[in-house]
Amino acid sequence: MVTLTLEHLSAHYGRRQILSEITTPTFAGGQIVSLLGPNAAGKSTLFRRILGLLKGGGEVRIEGATSERPVAYMPQETGSSAVLTVYESVLLARMQGRSLKVQPEDLREVDRALEDLGIETLSKRDIGDLSGGQRQLVSAAQALVQAPEILLLDEPTSALDLHRQISLLSILRRLAREREMLVIASLHDIGHALRFTDQAMVLENGQLVACGTTEQVVTPELLRQVFQVDARIEPCSMGRPQLIVEAAV
Numbered sequence: 001m002v003t004l005t006l007e008h009l010s011a012h013y014g015r016r017q018i019l020s021e022i023t024t025p026t027f028a029g030g031q032i033v034s035l036l037g038p039n040a041a042g043k044s045t046l047f048r049r050i051l052g053l054l055k056g057g058g059e060v061r062i063e064g065a066t067s068e069r070p071v072a073y074m075p076q077e078t079g080s081s082a083v084l085t086v087y088e089s090v091l092l093a094r095m096q097g098r099s100l101k102v103q104p105e106d107l108r109e110v111d112r113a114l115e116d117l118g119i120e121t122l123s124k125r126d127i128g129d130l131s132g133g134q135r136q137l138v139s140a141a142q143a144l145v146q147a148p149e150i151l152l153l154d155e156p157t158s159a160l161d162l163h164r165q166i167s168l169l170s171i172l173r174r175l176a177r178e179r180e181m182l183v184i185a186s187l188h189d190i191g192h193a194l195r196f197t198d199q200a201m202v203l204e205n206g207q208l209v210a211c212g213t214t215e216q217v218v219t220p221e222l223l224r225q226v227f228q229v230d231a232r233i234e235p236c237s238m239g240r241p242q243l244i245v246e247a248a249v
């Protein structure tokens, strides 16, 4: 099973240091991890650093991967000016780094990604004509179709309606379990993190200020200190932890 460990990771843009000394426990496939933090905390930067798109000190340790390209990434910006259909754009994502010849398995993977995300009816539409939420789901399909062992998603629910937010997070959790895939998703909705993620990493000003099981990490104290809200966490009638935000402080 794949594992990911971050050790003393740093990252900078030019001379400006953004991340420093990020060290995590080992995350294993089969889990879904939320990456939390206020605006500008460094979440997208951390994804770029894990992907090797940014330089910096420390080590990104991936062990137990069975494929040559174990990591797929869904960026925060999902706009596209390409003149492609949804099907073509997902197939193109599938073929990145593979042989130029499309195999039957590649077509099956495209169908599977579109079905998993419930967007098969969009197959023939031009991606330039889609709504923001539809484009976001296509972007998720472009990442999933690569059959990653580690899937990094930068705010995957930001453009989705409530039904699709819950559906996508449920699907990601199911796929993480079924495929022993490690999913790391940055989320601004801490209620969603509590409900859907096994573990949480919290960034503030480029530093990791908390990391562990989501229920242990997300406390009223953390919400006040890092997110500057007065909030309570109480079990709902089903016994699940529920976030109740009182006010911004």
Ligand SMILES: Nc1ncnc2c1ncn2[C@@H]1O[C@H](COP(=O)(O)OP(=O)(O)OP(=O)(O)O)[C@@H](O)[C@H]1O
Pocket (backbone or CB within 6 Å): 013, 018, 037, 038, 039, 040, 041, 042, 043, 044, 045, 046
């Ligand atoms: N290309 C860049 N060049 C210089 N500075 C950058 C660049 N991209 C981001 N930054 C800076 O790095 C810091 C972290 O930004 P980042 O996008 O990683 O934050 P984030 O936690 O993902 O924020 P948000 O929740 O608002 O998306 C910010 O101060 C931002 O201004």
